[in-house]
Amino acid sequence: MSDSAIPSQTKTETQTKQTGLAIFSGRRGLKRREALLAYLFLSPAIIIIGLFGLFPLIFSAYQSTRAGLNNVVGRPDGLGQYIRAIDNLAYVLAFWLAIFFVVVAVRQINELLATSRAKDENPWRWLLPGTLIAVGLGLMLWLVFVFMPGLLEIGEQLVGFTAEERNELFPQFLRDAWQAPGVSSTFYYSLLAFILGGAAYFYLQRNTPATIRDSFYTGKLATAVFMVVAAVAITWFTFTEIQLAYAEALEEGESLAIWAQMVTISAGFVLLLFSWLVWRTAAHRDSNLETGLRFLAGILLMIGGWVLISELPAVIAEGDSDWWIGLRTTIFYVAGALPAELFLGLVLATMLYQDIKAKGLLRMIYFLPYITPAVGAAAVFKVLFSGNPTGTINVLLTSIGLQPLGWLNEPNGINQLIGDALNFGVPEWAEGPSLALVVAIIFGIWKYTGYNVVFFLAGLGNISREYYEAASMDGAGRWAQFRHITLPLLSPITYFLTIFGVIGAFKAFNTIFVLRTRAALGTMDTASLVIFDAFNRDTRIGYAAALGIILLLVILSATAVLDRIAKGRVFYG
Secondary structure (H helix, E strand, O other): OOHHHOOHHHHHHHHHHHOHHHHHOHHHHHHHHHHHHHHHHHHHHHHHHHHHHHHHHHHHHHHOOEEOOOOOOOEEOOOHHHHHHHOOHHHHHHHHHHHHHHHHHHHHHHHHHHHHHHHOOOHHHHHHHHHHHHHHHHHHHHHHHHHHHHHHHHHHHOOOOOHHHHHHHHHHHHHHHHOOOOHHHHHHHHHHHHHHHHHHHHHHHHOOOOOOOHHHHHHHHHHHHHHHHHHHHHHHHHHHHHHHHHHHHHHOOOOOOHHHHHHHHHHHHHHHHHHHHHHHHHOOOOHHHHHHHHHHHHHHHHHHHHHHHHHHHHHHHHOOHHHHHHHHHHHHHHHHHHHHHHHHHHHHHHHHOOOOOOHHHHHHHHHHHHHOOHHHHHHHHHHHOOOOOOOHHHHHHHHOOOOOOOHHHOOOEHHHHHHHHOOOOOOHHHOOOEHHHHHHHHHHHHHHHHHHHHHHHHHHHOOOHHHHHHHHHOOOOHHHHHHHHHHHHHHHHHHHHHHHHHHHHHOOOHHHHHHOOHHHOOOOOOHHHHHHHHHHHOOOHHHHHHHHHHHHHHHHHHHHHHHHHHHOOOOOO
């Protein structure tokens, strides 16, 4: 058959397949078109999240490496801000952050190899596009750090000019900042890496069987390469900072115990990790071996704890006392408020789920504290729990024959106050949270219990009554039904509320800011308030940024630990 016999439509399709647009033909092409359309619609949200979500975090990380009072730019200071906050523990955290990145990279490679072996595929053909994409991401991140100084100096350069002059000069100053050494070149190299990575990806995709999981392998390899490069960079930076610290100490005739502290503290954390791993392993062994492994886990736990206790106080003592006290106060707040909020929320939800009158009204009443403006409610609590004898709560105490308390003005620990009332001494480490912080804890319980009630009620409504009917027929009582049916089926909601509550409690600021008094002597200043004071009162912008990064790491660590503990105990049905 001659070419003229071929329909024009068929010719067009054939020509299309022979062009670069062939990547959008067929079943895989349909998926690519759908993915491209999705990314186009998602791009505005990605840009907004990048500008207003990720950029402030990156800017804080950048600012935390700068020094200077009341100066947005400041001079480079490396880990100096972190050393002022937590002393040599900063080196330990940087070292273990690098180890964490290596672990993530190894896990990515293991998942890649496991998938490739199961599918009998060759994943390494995707190493080139994955590496190029990782390089592009790294250069884009570095661009922020090299472009930031010139960008931040524009504000100072525009001081003294009129509004019209500033409008004219701003584009010029922006171009000057962009043309600074290493700025535009970093951007172009990053863009080139992304273009080459994308080209290599689409080339391999066109010449690879459709069964190969191309995007999966490319993503895993890109993540692994990026993490390895980040780990190497952090390790090099940390050891460089250690050498500088030793050089400065030598000039001043001082000695530093950085290496000894790094080894000792790291050994303590490693022993705690081994203890946890041994304890998990014991659950899958026979009874005798299980007993022996759990005994070994206990020994490792005690040794690791002793090692940390012997070394950490010395490091903490050299750091910022306000920061460590603020972090301890935050832990007191989390430990005091969150369990009570979850427990009361579960109890109230269970009661409100029963067939009682006016339960709709009661549900609204319990939820009202959560929707009440936090600042206004805190102001009311401040009046109620005033330390003056004429305060509302003190008047109630006096009316029933009790002595008035200092409440928000009381800096002494609650355990110490109880000990003084019962005439027995309490050691300093066991004084507990101050009475002022206890008031903040009470406010948090009052504020967020109703929020938990709503979630627990939703969970109770999703539990089928057939489970309870079957349990009743088997002779299970109310408590047995609650323990073996209600609690397991509510575990996903409990898990969510726990994670959400821990994150929120660690960031507690506005209500405590309103409640705190000078008479409390800083005993109710959480970590967020310490950061705020460093920024607003002391104008130590870089130091406040460093404290913010440390608090972020603390929250991430606490969330990860809770996730590992609770995830295996969550029942999804």
